[in-house]
Amino acid sequence: MLATRTLNSVRTLAQPLIAAGISQELLQRSVAFARRRISAGQALYRAGQVLRAVYFVNAGCIKSVLASSDGRERVTGFHLRGELLALESIGAGTHEGDALALEDSEVWEIAMCDLMSAAARQPELQAAMTLQLSAQVRAERQWLLSVGTLGAEQRVATLLLDLGRRLHALGFSATHFVLRMTRAEIGSFLNLQLETVTRAISHLRERGLLDVTRREIRILDAQALSELASSGATAH
Amino acid sequence: MLATRTLNSVRTLAQPLIAAGISQELLQRSVAFARRRISAGQALYRAGQVLRAVYFVNAGCIKSVLASSDGRERVTGFHLRGELLALESIGAGTHEGDALALEDSEVWEIAMCDLMSAAARQPELQAAMTLQLSAQVRAERQWLLSVGTLGAEQRVATLLLDLGRRLHALGFSATHFVLRMTRAEIGSFLNLQLETVTRAISHLRERGLLDVTRREIRILDAQALSELASSGATAH
DNA sequence: AACGGGAGTTGATCCGGATCAACTCCCGAG
């Protein structure tokens, strides 16, 4: 089955390691790590905690959340297998945000001190980290552009297509999957209210682009969806 | 004169090198670079061009712009002395966006091949790049949070305070400066229309927090301004 | 089986900022 590739230059919203140059294999032979299971709803780490490790998501789905001192808060990403968490907190000493498991998940915990010494020994690992981070900056910028430019429906469509694409890259169906997050979490990520997310999804369903039952999504017309997602900037 | 420090934990919107660990001095002795002058309005580089160098801003003001294939476009940053440009395009091979001088500026051009070989020789330079990039990711996230959470006036206030803070760090006044960018460029950065920027500034003036004459800004009550900037999320 | 509660849906209304439309002001070119 061929990937339902979008035609336009939509970049992926998160940055899987493989694309960025840190192969899982390079990690495995370069540094020691410990497997760790987190059950749904549990925190992998919290904002402000001392940065002791970075985490490779091996299974499940993790959301990262950034909160400001005065209570404002936003989901900054949904992370699937193959993504690296907390790397951006290197240099800060503490975690910048929370990471919560949306379902039972497994991560590989890579102790900071091991990572640092391995990176010092192995220049290609250090270089891979640089690549990984620069790709993350690019993804973040692209996302900022999308959120700022697209209307509510377009943002939702973009997210659904992106999730499908990422799941497909992991061997799952790109068009039929189950959301691991609530409407509120989607809204927080897309900078929309949960009602608006619901309405956008409903509208996409009415137009025959999707089939939806609670969290279960079936993309019926990926082509049309991706055209919608990148169509004229209705701004907001 | 003491810095008009904001009380809350506002992070700087851009990431000066010094804070992130690449000292200017480390750069100077590690790699060769060429001085290059760009006059106002000229491009330092354009999206899609092959990434031949990264640039250290030594004087002036440079804006970076990200555009999507379908015409949407956003200013992603205003860069002053001490900032490094195009680092996030490492690994992409080509520049992700345009960089335009907002006034006559000087940059130090660091050829990619030199940077790469220097980084391979000097682990601390490679590590510094990692730090720089991770700080950039954090700044980007913080900004995403702000733009998504704050109302128009709060965003404008945040930007003005931030510019003041950064200028102050360079030895200039934090409260009296001249904007190098148009209202439209500010709007593009803040995800607002230019009229909205104008109105926000006017309103801040009416409330006695600012004194404004075209591009000349005088912050009269930094305290109140910073309280406003971080006050309750009126969302948008 | 009844209950309770979180998640999702849908409708009505409101509002912040976008959009459209004149203006003014300043600056640079001839």
Place this chain on the structure above:
DNA sequence: CTCGGGAGTTGATCCGGATCAACTCCCGTT
């Protein structure tokens, strides 16, 4: 000096999404 045009300001109106308010539905408990 005059002229032209880009930048900024201000007002009027519109609209997308926020907000408020019922609902329904599903699932897990007791």
